[in-house]
Amino acid sequence: MINVKDLYKSFGKLEVLKGISNHIDEKEVVVVIGPSGSGKSTFLRCLNGLETATSGHIEIAGMELTHSKTKLHMLQQKVGMVFQQFNLFKHLTILENITIGPRKVLKRTKEESNALARELLKKVGLSGKEDSYPDELSGGQQQRVAIARALAMQPEVMLFDEPTSALDPEMVGEVLQVMKDLAREGMTMVVVTHEMGFAREVGDRVIFMDDGMIVEEGSPQDIFSNAQEERTKSFLAKIL
Amino acid sequence: MDVLLSGLKYTVEFSIIAIILMVIIGLIAALMRLSNFFLFRWIATVYVELFRSTPLLVQLFFIVLGLPAILPVNDWFGQRNYPVIATALTLALNEGAYVTEIIRAGILGIDRGQKEAAASIGMTKFQTMRYIVLPQAFKRMIPPMVNQAAQTIKDTSLLAPVGVVELLYKTEIVVSSTFASFKFYGVCAILYFIIIFAVSKTASYLERRFQVDKR
Ligand SMILES: Nc1ncnc2c1ncn2[C@@H]1O[C@H](COP(=O)(O)OP(=O)(O)OP(=O)(O)O)[C@@H](O)[C@H]1O
Ligand SMILES: [Mg+2]
Numbered sequence: 243m244i245n246v247k248d249l250y251k252s253f254g255k256l257e258v259l260k261g262i263s264n265h266i267d268e269k270e271v272v273v274v275i276g277p278s279g280s281g282k283s284t285f286l287r288c289l290n291g292l293e294t295a296t297s298g299h300i301e302i303a304g305m306e307l308t309h310s311k312t313k314l315h316m317l318q319q320k321v322g323m324v325f326q327q328f329n330l331f332k333h334l335t336i337l338e339n340i341t342i343g344p345r346k347v348l349k350r351t352k353e354e355s356n357a358l359a360r361e362l363l364k365k366v367g368l369s370g371k372e373d374s375y376p377d378e379l380s381g382g383q384q385q386r387v388a389i390a391r392a393l394a395m396q397p398e399v400m401l402f403d404e405p406t407s408a409l410d411p412e413m414v415g416e417v418l419q420v421m422k423d424l425a426r427e428g429m430t431m432v433v434v435t436h437e438m439g440f441a442r443e444v445g446d447r448v449i450f451m452d453d454g455m456i457v458e459e460g461s462p463q464d465i466f467s468n469a470q471e472e473r474t475k476s477f478l479a480k481i482l
Numbered sequence: 483m484d485v486l487l488s489g490l491k492y493t494v495e496f497s498i499i500a501i502i503l504m505v506i507i508g509l510i511a512a513l514m515r516l517s518n519f520f521l522f523r524w525i526a527t528v529y530v531e532l533f534r535s536t537p538l539l540v541q542l543f544f545i546v547l548g549l550p551a552i553l554p555v556n557d558w559f560g561q562r563n564y565p566v567i568a569t570a571l572t573l574a575l576n577e578g579a580y581v582t583e584i585i586r587a588g589i590l591g592i593d594r595g596q597k598e599a600a601a602s603i604g605m606t607k608f609q610t611m612r613y614i615v616l617p618q619a620f621k622r623m624i625p626p627m628v629n630q631a632a633q634t635i636k637d638t639s640l641l642a643p644v645g646v647v648e649l650l651y652k653t654e655i656v657v658s659s660t661f662a663s664f665k666f667y668g669v670c671a672i673l674y675f676i677i678i679f680a681v682s683k684t685a686s687y688l689e690r691r692f693q694v695d696k697r
Contacts (some may be wrong), residue, residue: 292598292601292602299503315604315605315606318603318604319604320604322602322603323593325598325599329599330598331596331599332618333617333618342613343603343605346609347604347609350574388599389605392602423686
């Protein structure tokens with residue numbers, strides 16, 4: 243499903259990703275952890291072409307992400323992304339936020355898109371909010387809409403970049419619940435998060451990144467209770 | 483008085499044409515300035531700087547009266563049409579340079595996350611502009627745009643010296659034949675005031691309605 247080989251990424255002189263290689267299977271749920279500035283977001287953003295890799299090879303959802311920008315939007319249709327800051331379209335209603343992708347990108351009819359959006363809203367527990375605007379919703383609700391918006395494109399992979407870290411503690415649970423349901427339905431997911439409960443419950447694999455490299459990876463059990471690398475241990479000691 | 487009113491008609495016509503053109507020109511130039519293609523950026527930047535750093539009156543003299551001396555523009559557009567077309571276009575190009583910066587600032591003011599979210603659902607750059615960025619930028623642009631439109635209407639008064647018939651020119655004709663300058667220039671000023679006041683009131687009304695409907 244995802245194949246990354248020797249991925250390097252620099253911003254000017256700053257080298258942020260220093261040779262990342264990894265393979266992620268269909269239906270796998272991979273949790274990425276690591277200290278601030280270790281390159282987790284950059285890695286995720288390279289996977290759907292929001293950042294262009296300096297060098298290396300990425301294959302995702304059956305398409306190759308080469309250095310040229312052509313057909314990037316075709317790939318992005320198949321790779322959903324959920325951001326830390328939600329990034330809902332502020333000028334559109336909740337329903338329109340979800341339908342704009344299917345309607346304008348996939349050229350579905352209005353009826354079809356609306357029906358799909360209502361179904362997704364029900365799934366994330368937000369039926370009845372169709373006509374609200376994003377700034378009328380709580381953070382947790384906005385993030386669930388953002389997940390629905392991504393799902394409306396029927397993606398093959400979903401990327402999550404710290405989806406709960408901008409939320410008040412009491413709203414974290416509702417968003418994680420939606421993500422857990424999604425994982426159990428067999429969605430392929432790459433999740434940057436420090437929610438260890440989530441990683442333990444639905445994660446198939448945990449990747450620990452530091453300083454632009456993958457330092458260690460393994461099952462949640464392996465990483466959380468039996469880490470081999472010093473850097474992993476000291477990081478976990480700080481957050482657990 | 484009749485002469486003044488026919489001048490008023492020209493002022494309104496010129497203003498409308500110039501405002502429509504300036505918005506179109508401004509939008510195109512703003513998108514060019516923001517494009518990744520250096521030639522587009524370069525052309526648009528030269529255009530904006532050129533028109534913003536020379537006085538409108540000089541531009542008018544140069545294009546309306548100067549160009550025919552070196553180019554057969556009168557043959558292309560006709561002796562009678564050229565001054566009219568050139569005047570409207572110069573006015574639009576001049577105001578368009580300011581509109582370019584208004585639109586550019588409006589677009590740049592939109593949070594980067596909005597564009598990234600649009601890209602993440604597979605929108606092309608064009609779709610992102612059309613459905614996500616411009617609608618949000620448009621709302622922020624209304625107040626400065628209205629100012630610019632009012633400026634354009636005021637600037638039609640500069641068209642008098644290049645001989646295109648509009649309100650101030652008509653006033654000059656009347657004044658030089660009657661010497662009642664205070665009265666007539668006063669009427670002229672009031673007429674300009676009425677037009678511009680009406681424009682900005684209508685605009686702020688529209689702006690308020692827009693915000694109620696679309697939050
Ligand atoms: N667009 C950019 N331009 C320049 N530097 C950047 C850019 N984006 C990220 N960086 C730098 O790259 C490094 C890695 O950033 P990244 O956001 O990938 O880290 P992260 O692991 O996601 O951290 P966090 O946990 O704080 O989100 C940081 O030093 C950051 O300052
Ligand atoms: Mg990050």
